Amino acid sequence: MTKESATYVGYISSPVGWLEIKANDDGITQVEFKDENRLPENTNKHIEKAIKEFTEYFEGKREKFTVKLNPRGTDFQKKVWGELLRIPFGRTTSYFDLSNQLGDVKAIRAVGTANGKNPIAIIIPCHRVVGRDGSLTGYAGGLERKKWLINFEQQFEQ
16 A cells, blocks of 8 residues: 655735636646635645746746656556657647557547646646637637647747
């Protein structure tokens, strides 16, 4: 029987609303959009670093996050999330291209499902995945946030 790691929580107000950041001793486990900061804050070093990096990101001074991540998911989901981390800042890719990069174009629905279950918004940039025709498709944080994040990042691309 393994000992369950403590859960910590912190918040940051951003241009796309409140972000609730959860972590354990091994890294960030979750970043979700919230309407308000509801839980009492109890941060750790991973959350403090994430808050610093989010601040830099929203100031246009950070393109890549370096905070340690510890998302929970299946091996396949983690493989998809790992591929999301390779999408460059300010760029987008399609679900089709993502499934192709993972070696199975027929897995497009499974890739889409794994993308939708990404527990760490923005840091694992699932907002950078669009339809094959470039259309904005589902986003757990809402399409307005997805559009804002893509436009925000693209303004820094040369």
